[in-house]
Amino acid sequence: MKPPPFRYHDPGTVDEAVALVSSLDNAKLLAGGQSLMPMLNMRYVLPDHLIDLNRITDLSYIEESGGRVTIGAVTRQRDIERSDLLRRRCPLLRKALRQVGHPQTRNRGTIGGSLCHLDPSAELPAALAALDATVHVVGPNGARDVPMADFPAFYMTPAIEHDEILGAVSFDPWPAGHGSAFVEFARRPGDFAIVGVAALLEPGPDGTVGRAAIALAGVGPGPVRCAAAEERLAGRAPDADAIRAAALTCADIEAMEDIHAPSSYRRHLAVELTSRALHAALAEPGAGSPK
Ligand SMILES: Cc1cc2nc3c(=O)[nH]c(=O)nc-3n(C[C@H](O)[C@H](O)[C@H](O)COP(=O)(O)OP(=O)(O)OC[C@H]3O[C@@H](n4cnc5c(N)ncnc54)[C@H](O)[C@@H]3O)c2cc1C
Structure with missing residues (x-):
């Protein structure tokens, strides 16, 4: 399979890339190519221009400033997985990435490409x-x-215009001692998940949960935050009953269905995997363990 004909552009700066994407008709941005190249080869997308972001070194970095972590859009998934800074400050990203495709795809795939491709089952957006x-x-x-x-x-x-480029993503890392987990079910290792769960837990006073964040992949067009489950946990002792009660709130989610799984099965996975993710996050040193 060969891609359709297109004109190739390789800007060296963000300004050049923005000038190209805002002046050319029917242009597509190329980052790691792990989703775009198959789509070109299968002729699902037929751009007249391809703007390669790979020469823009300013878009590839991981840094922490003022307590906030920022990751450039063209940072390779493998570099995020192996970053010492992120291993210390945000182990969740490494846990999620280890379930994204294969080492070969992570060597090329970028964080910005994963966000913009926005597959409903993708781990990084969740x-x-x-x-x-x-x-x-x-x-x-x-x-x-x-x-x-x-x-x-x-x-x-994604909510970006045709003449815009994703430049970076930033977040406040959770405090030291928090627990995190990314748990998913896929039919084969390296496949896109049917459902995946990202969980973060911050210990509160007297062995309670101070704060919880739970996001699901594979149930809606984008990641779905489980506010009801988070509220059920905050301020409570994280015993097995509390975790089960929190996970069961995911049974009410309106899950999508497609050729891979009906919505009832996705809801079942959402409950079960949320429970497993919370247990795994709590089992981490410092996060407290279920009674
Ligand atoms: C065998 C295989 C298995 C995979 N398994 C998984 C998996 O389990 N989980 C998962 O999440 N992904 C999986 N992927 C996809 C992989 O994670 C891709 O890396 C990701 O979807 C796209 O990242 P990319 O950098 O390769 O982007 P590209 O393929 O280059 O681009 C993807 C899309 O994003 C746009 N884009 C890219 N960068 C920008 C930017 N900075 N600003 C605006 N638009 C931009 C492009 O125009 C294109 O539309 C798999 C891929 C393969 C080949």
């Missing part, structure tokens, strides 16, 4: 939704921020 991340977008009229909760506009469609 982890970033649990972290309440902010997406930083640049366009011809300057920069703007999009909260992760507003980033999915529609099925596989």
